Amino acid sequence: MMKKRMKFNLELAIRFLFIVLFLYAALSKLIDYQKFYNDLLNSPILGYPLVARFVSILIPCLEIIVSGLLSMGKWLKTGWYLVFLLMVLFTVYIGSILFFSESVPCSCGGIISKLSWDEHLIFNVAFTILSGLGIYLHRKK
Secondary structure: OHHHHHHHHHHHHHHHHHHHHHHHHHHHHHHOHHHHHHHHHOOOOOOOHHHHHHHHHHHHHHHHHHHHHHOOOOOHHHHHHHHHHHHHHHHHHHHHHHHHOOOOOOOOOHHHHHOOHHHHHHHHHHHHHHHHHHHHHHHOO
16 A cells, blocks of 8 residues: 555656746747747758747647646646647757757747757756656556
8 A cells, every 4th residue: 555655646746847848948938939940940950940930839838738638637648748748859859959950049048058069968858857757656556
């Protein structure tokens, strides 16, 4: 019984961490939308105006939606899988920038944008692993 309670508390803590992270990231991007959009325009991968406009709206919306899904019992499983998918996509994007590009401004918001590309990659890999742990703990309930 105590082991189940610990797993539940750990899953809850990880879930709360992702809710805060995704809401913070989304709000930072929306508050300084023009900077976020311009950073996407400077991206060697997303640097086309139509793509940058679409992504600049899609990403904050997805981050808010996923945060909402993580806070609802009925949609929690979907939320966990979307968190994992987004973290994998963000990590692949950062890895691509790091390995195939020179200096590109980070299109993340807030404190996270202060990280170097190497630090950002480590951060994303760690959070991708955490999201996998969240899925594992949720399935074990």
